[in-house]
Amino acid sequence: MTSSSICAAPACSNSATDTKMPGVRCPNCEAQGQEIWVIPGKNCHICHTPCM
DSSP states (O other): OOHHHHSOSTTOOSOGGGGOOOOEEOHHHHHTTOOOEEOTTSBOTTTOOBOO
């Protein structure tokens, strides 16, 4: 495999800062001491609390 074929997709990058997504912490899980991140407007996958 050549180095050019390892990562041919335009979205593929070695830098995590290029593809950041907004996220919010679930307030219910945070109150219980857990760090659970959720896409705004979706429900928490742990406790199913709506997160804005």
